[in-house]
Amino acid sequence: MCMFKKLIYFVITVVLIFSLLQISAFAKDTTITIKPGQVFNIFDYLKDVGDKLTVIYSGNNSKTTYKVLEKGADEKGNYLLCEVTYEPNWDNDPPSRQKYYIPYVPHKIGTVTYTKKNVGQVTEDMLSNKYVSDDIQTLGYLEGLYTDASVLSIDKINGTPIKSTQYWYFANFLPQSEREYLASRFIDGTAFEWPSIFYTINVNGKQIHYEQYGAMPYIKNGRMMIPYRALFELGFGLPENQVIWNDKDYSVTVIKGDTTIKLKIGNKTAYINGKPYTLDTAPELKLDRTFVPLRFVSEGLGYKVEWIPDPGQRAGWGTVNITGN
Known part of the structure; x- marks a missing residue:
């Protein structure tokens, strides 16, 4: 009887061990190298919880790693929930979690041609899948x-x-010296001056399409900088005679109701109805556009400003809601 109990305990122990090891002991760890624009199907390599796929891109030696955390189904169909990490990760973002639906079939959405330093002109395919616009x-x-x-x-x-x-x-590029300077600052994660199309800026629920002005906002010293005409004219609906540019002293003056704000390129002192205020970040001239600190000028005109960071903590993503007046 004692031997029988020992046998039962042994069987139970073995079953428990194998149930715990099915994720790690039998999971597949695969590494593939692909050329720029080459299509691959992650479901050729990822099938079960614990499977891992590392994709090395031969064009720039960057890596993307997918690890299956969960298999499931929802209203869109069967999926794998993967933890995705990138290397190098310039923004120091944490690994993201993404659902990949079966079948995951990347398709070509077009081509892009660009000129790369020390390489010349390159044409690559742009790929997407049906769950990303x-x-x-x-x-x-x-x-x-x-x-x-x-x-x-x-x-x-x-x-x-x-x-x-x-x-x-x-097509509007910063000077190459400034681009290289910004890239060098990615090492410590402090460079947010790269213009980003993924900042959404709303004024009383209406989105500002700042790209119409040929320039995109960016974060500097913790302050969002935006082309001033995009904010004052598109966002606040002010006519040109209330948004005045002075090319003699490189200043911009905005008038709304009984409030007048004056800012000057490169100067951290701004004036509201003649009263001086010290800015964290001075207005700047980039890409032939004048950028001003969004919060200061918005609040100076009586608006409320709310910053909503991207839930995925991605640098260069987020929403600004401006309300009031």
């Missing part, structure tokens, strides 16, 4: 190139000069 995927691809200091220009979309497409604002 083609426009968002294209914007993400273009912003990735825009913030790559080794990319000297983005030239064409689907063979058409980019300046003749809806993405024309990505």
Whole structure:
């Protein structure tokens, strides 16, 4: 009888061990290398919880790693929930969790042609899948190139000069010296000056399409900087005679009701109805556009400003809600 009990305990122990080890002992760890634009299907490599796939991109030696955390189904169909990490991760973002639905079939949404330092002109396929809109995927691809200091220009979309497409604002590049300086600061995670199309700015519920002004906002010293005409004219609906640029002293004056604000390029002293205020970040001239600190001028005109960071903690993503007046 004692031997029988020992046998039962042994069987139970073995079952428990194998149930615990099914994730690790039998999980597959695969590494593949692909060329730029090459299509691959993650479901060729990821099938069960614990499976891991490391994709090395031969074009720039970056890596993306997928690890299956969960298998399941929802209203869209069967999926794998994966933890996704990127290397190098310039923004020091934590690993993201993404659902990949079966079948996951990347498809070509177009081509992009750009000029890379020490390489020359390159044309690559842009890929997406049915659960990501083609426009968002294209914007993400273009912003990735825009913030790559080794990319000297983005030239064409689907063979058409980019300046003749809806993405024309990505043709406006910072000086190369400044691009390399910003890239060098990514090491300590302090460089947010890269212009970003993924900042959503709303005034009383209406989105400001600042890209119409050929420039995108950015964060500097913890302050969002925005092209002043995009904010004052598009956002606040002020006419040109209430938004005055002085090319003699490089200043901008905005008048709304009984409030007048004056700011000057490179000067941290601003004036509201003649009273001086010290700014954290001075207005700047970039890409032939004047950028001003959004919160200071908005609150100075009587608006309330709320910053909502991206839930995924991605640098260059977030929402600003401006309300009032």
